[in-house]
Amino acid sequence: MEYSALLVEDSMSLGALYTEYLRAEGINVTHVHYGEDALRELVKWQPDLLILDIKLPDISGLDILKQVYGKYPNISTIMITAHGSIDIAIDAMRSGAFDFLVKPFDSKRLSITVRNALKQKHLLELVTQYEKSLPKGRYQGFIGDSLVMQSVYKTIDCVAKSKASVFITGESGTGKEVCAQAIHQTGNRADKPFIALNCASIPKELIESEIFGHCKGAFTGAHSNRDGAATRADNGTLFLDEICEMDLDLQSKLLRFIQTGTFQRVGGTKEEHVDIRLISATNRKPWEEVKLGHFREDLFYRLHVIPIELPPLRARGNDVLLLAKKILKTYSKEEGKNFTEFSPAATNTLLAYTWPGNVRQLQNVIRQIVVLNEGTTVEHLMFPHPLIQIQSSSAEKQYKCDNDSLIYEQNDTRRESTLLLNESSSHSIKPLWLVEKQTIEGAIAMCDGNIPKAAALLDISPSTIYRKRMSWEELETQQ
Numbered sequence: 001m002e003y004s005a006l007l008v009e010d011s012m013s014l015g016a017l018y019t020e021y022l023r024a025e026g027i028n029v030t031h032v033h034y035g036e037d038a039l040r041e042l043v044k045w046q047p048d049l050l051i052l053d054i055k056l057p058d059i060s061g062l063d064i065l066k067q068v069y070g071k072y073p074n075i076s077t078i079m080i081t082a083h084g085s086i087d088i089a090i091d092a093m094r095s096g097a098f099d100f101l102v103k104p105f106d107s108k109r110l111s112i113t114v115r116n117a118l119k120q121k122h123l124l125e126l127v128t129q130y131e132k133s134l135p136k137g138r139y140q141g142f143i144g145d146s147l148v149m150q151s152v153y154k155t156i157d158c159v160a161k162s163k164a165s166v167f168i169t170g171e172s173g174t175g176k177e178v179c180a181q182a183i184h185q186t187g188n189r190a191d192k193p194f195i196a197l198n199c200a201s202i203p204k205e206l207i208e209s210e211i212f213g214h215c216k217g218a219f220t221g222a223h224s225n226r227d228g229a230a231t232r233a234d235n236g237t238l239f240l241d242e243i244c245e246m247d248l249d250l251q252s253k254l255l256r257f258i259q260t261g262t263f264q265r266v267g268g269t270k271e272e273h274v275d276i277r278l279i280s281a282t283n284r285k286p287w288e289e290v291k292l293g294h295f296r297e298d299l300f301y302r303l304h305v306i307p308i309e310l311p312p313l314r315a316r317g318n319d320v321l322l323l324a325k326k327i328l329k330t331y332s333k334e335e336g337k338n339f340t341e342f343s344p345a346a347t348n349t350l351l352a353y354t355w356p357g358n359v360r361q362l363q364n365v366i367r368q369i370v371v372l373n374e375g376t377t378v379e380h381l382m383f384p385h386p387l388i389q390i391q392s393s394s395a396e397k398q399y400k401c402d403n404d405s406l407i408y409e410q411n412d413t414r415r416e417s418t419l420l421l422n423e424s425s426s427h428s429i430k431p432l433w434l435v436e437k438q439t440i441e442g443a444i445a446m447c448d449g450n451i452p453k454a455a456a457l458l459d460i461s462p463s464t465i466y467r468k469r470m471s472w473e474e475l476e477t478q479q
């Protein structure tokens with residue numbers, strides 16, 4: 001590939017000499033004597049290299065550099081300086097120059113600098129190309145364009161068409177089910193069923209029948225034959241969430257099923273065969289569970305063929321803002337509210353908080369804000385308890401927090417809302433899990449106890465409701 005250079009050097013003889021050096025490197029050179037000429041050329045075309053004398057008769061090389069760096073970031077600039085102006089050359093590097101050459105220099109010195117500049121340019125182009133080849137802010141139900149999530153999308157693309165078992169790990173609420181669905185949707189089983197089963201939410205004595213089905217009379221209450229998830233997922237995908245919660249007995253049956261593709265229904269004798277793609281997930285550390293003897297090692301290796309680790313929300317940089325905006329828009333519409341944006345202080349809060357409950361917690365927090373407040377802009381003071389303690393820089397410490405209330409210090413414009421919060425804090429600010437529980441139980445009651453229907457309206461899976469009910473019981477016994 002032939003590279004091009006624009007050489008800006010007012011001395012006729014030096015210009016001719018450098019041109020010769022550069023041509024010997026196979027570079028196509030255009031030589032101009034004035035800064036104005038250089039700027040005119042740059043409007044017409046952009047070279048790979050700009051070789052720029054700092055001292056020019058009309059404009060300073062530094063000023064040209066500043067304009068070029070802002071407008072044409074792909075141009076690599078090398079400054080030429082006289083011996084006494086090395087400090088200026090160092091300034092130039094701070095302003096974006098790649099390197100500088102001190103006059104007088106020979107062809108070897110120029111050659112090393114030029115080759116290094118071209119090598120770096122080539123690498124930057126490769127990185128840009130790679131970044132462009134990655135899917136962007138939205139991908140199969142995921143929102144987020146952080147590099148860590150791009151690499152998750154890339155892995156999903158690679159594994160989707162294969163039948164290899166995928167094992168998804170990640171903290172609660174990081175989107176493991178979204179990931180399993182994305183694999184299913186991207187693969188060639190997309191038009192076949194996707195069946196998800198949460199191993200933690202189903203009582204131990206029922207889970208075998210939930211996976212493999214049962215025959216009439218197999219146990220009390222088995223009034224008729226029933227297909228299990230394995231049969232319903234035939235030709236499609238079976239997603240076993242919270243797999244580490246499965247008891248050891250059933251783990252051996254699952255292992256046999258994975259090895260042979262065959263199973264027997266509970267109470268049955270006939271071998272049945274299905275063709276499924278298996279995806280499992282856990283928010284535990286699976287290898288720790290193996291070491292503790294809670295999870296069979298042979299099953300671990302069968303399931304853990306392709307691991308995908310979902311990063312926690314706090315490790316996804318600005319993804320939290322993309323997600324928050326989308327969620328705010330959706331919930332505002334659902335609740336008939338007018339919220340459209342987050343204030344700068346609220347934005348800082350979103351970025352500063354650690355989100356232990358990840359995307360699900362973000363959804364709950366925004367739901368709470370939208371339901372309890374009015375307006376178009378979400379302010380820092382609208383956040384619930386743990387978040388409001390974050391002293392965001394934009395909020396400029398206008399308030400201080402103790403455990404029970406917010407005490408207002410200055411700022412009249414915030415006084416009203418702060419006082420409102422102050423007044424109501426002991427009455428209406430409740431732990432997030434309790435607010436969530438009331439919302440979910442309320443929805444179930446409105447749906448006459450129909451959990452799948454309530455789950456659909458709440459936009460969560462029924463298994464999430466079962467799992468949450470168990471965790472509430474634990475929390476209530478701790479109270």
Ligand SMILES: Nc1ncnc2c1ncn2[C@@H]1O[C@H](COP(=O)(O)OP(=O)(O)OP(=O)(O)O)[C@@H](O)[C@H]1O
Nearest residue numbers: 141142143144172173174175176177178283359360
């Ligand atoms: N990157 C994302 N973009 C958009 N929505 C997301 C993303 N990640 C998660 N969600 C949403 O967050 C909620 C929780 O996601 P999901 O149930 O997949 O998490 P999980 O890791 O399986 O949680 P758990 O371990 O508690 O079962 C869902 O409503 C899901 O749609």
